[in-house]
Amino acid sequence: MKEKQQRYETLVHAFHGDIYRYAYWLTRDPTIAEDVVQETFLRAWRSLDALKDEKSAKSWLITIVRRENARRFERKQLDLVDIDDVSVSDDAFHAAPQDESDELRVLIARLPMDYREPLLLQLLFGYSGEEIAEQLSLNKNTVMTRLFRARNQLKDMLAQESSQQRGRQNG
Amino acid sequence: MDDLEFRRRVFANPNTTDKEVAVIAARNPDKAQLKNSLQQFDDDLMKALKVQVPDNLAHKLIWEQKSEELKRHKRRTPWYIGLAASIALTIGVTGTVVMHRANVNIGEEALAHMRYSETEQSHSAVAVNMDLINAKLAGFGGTLVSSIGNVRVANYCHLNTTQSLHLILDTDQGPMSVFIMPQKRDQNVPDAFADNQYHGESWALQKASIMVVGEKGADLAPLMQKVKRSITFSA
Known part of the structure; x- marks a missing residue:
């Protein structure tokens, strides 16, 4: 029991930050993200015995956090809306961007989930194409295409934003 | 590799x-x-x-997990329905869940606390000595005039809804606990x-009421004698 407790606490300390950020970018809402992370770690605790190798802890937790996020939509099924079709409600993404990071955050939040998620795995967790493919149950070519499109769309959006800004300044 | 393919690869990674790509x-x-x-x-x-x-x-x-563990423990052992919760939560996380259930057998609650006492840690970083125990006992109007043995942990806990002092001792009869709780009218x-x-x-x-709890087969009498000799309450 003590050993299990220690394993759990080590897991929390090692991964809570990255798992929170992952949940944040899945949900695009800090409060919902925190709820999802709490559910994720509770599930992890309940099935900790199933985690045989600490090396796979990261991908195990990612699998759980993705499932917890999906569960949110099962609960909300009656709404019958695709979150990607709905504008993001979080004020953080509406407030006037303070710096370049804020501006990028708004654009990342606008990326469709299919493109956003592989990018998160690559950048937040340093996953390779193969690892992302395995985590998301996709083939590697699909993953590479989505990563390409993610950056391509971000670059396009950035260019659009700056031309709009120029337009405003000139007008 | 054509231009497009080069673009695809560097955009993807x-x-x-x-x-x-390097060439x-x-x-x-x-x-x-x-x-x-x-x-x-x-x-x-x-x-x-x-x-x-x-x-x-x-x-x-970590707090959420410990609370969940406590709830699970209660479900698994339904005869401890009234198990009140003052299990030592992680150092750094303090707080007490107070259960509002009346007429629960306090002895059973004490037994439930025993199950945790092996893993229970002192809330305080200060070593447990007579001064510390007496500081905690003062709230009940009690004093220990002499040592009752090697007290490893002295924590407040709730038995039913009654705040009690839980002392965990190492004795030659194995780990034992002493619970001291103020006298209440409707207490069972x-x-x-x-x-x-x-x-x-x-x-x-x-x-006050005092309970001494030990492992099955352990002789409680020596510790009970010590406690009876040592503890006094102000009038």
Whole structure:
């Protein structure tokens, strides 16, 4: 029991930050993200015995956090809306961007989930194409295409934003 | 590799170690420039992705798990329905869950606390000595005039809804606990109680009830004698 407790606490300390950020970018809402992370770690605790190798802890937790996020939509099924079709409600993404990071955050939040998620795995967790493919149950070519499109769309959006800004300044 | 394919590969992973990509970038400054600019873009993206993590999130996650564990324990052992919760939560996380259930057999609650006592840690970083115990006992109007043995932990806990002092001792009869709780009118403290692991006995004083609990088969009498000799309550 003590050993299990220690394993759990080590897991929390090692991964809570990255798992929170992952949940944040899945949900695009800090409060919902925190709820999802709490559910994720509770599930992890309940099935900790199933985690045989600490090396796979990261991908195990990612699998759980993705499932917890999906569960949110099962609960909300009656709404019958695709979150990607709905504008993001979080004020953080509406407030006037303070710096370049804020501006990028708004654009990342606008990326469709299919493109956003592989990018998160690559950048937040340093996953390779193969690892992302395995985590998301996709083939590697699909993953590479989505990563390409993610950056391509971000670059396009950035260019659009700056031309709009120029337009405003000139007008 | 044509232009489009080069673009696809560096956009998919600006830090790619793909040899073909490296060869082309080495030959063509424009392509090398594109690759560099995407690497720079990745640095910016990383900065943007690293949103601030809420303060104390790790502590919250550990707290949640401990509360869940307590709830689960109660479900698994329904005869401890009234198990009140003052299990020592992680150091740094303090708080007490107070259960509002009346008429629960306090002896059974004490037994439930025993199950945790092996893993229970002192809330305080200060070593347990007579001064510390007496400081905690003062709230009940009690004093220990002499040592009752090697007290490892002295924590307040709730038995039913009554705040009690839980002392955990190492004795030659194994780990034992002494619970001291103020006398209450409607309180049901049995003289003797047991489960398959522990047994306990209690006696009532004018101001307090005291329970001594030890492992099955352990002789409680020596510790009971010591406590009876040592403890006094102000009038």
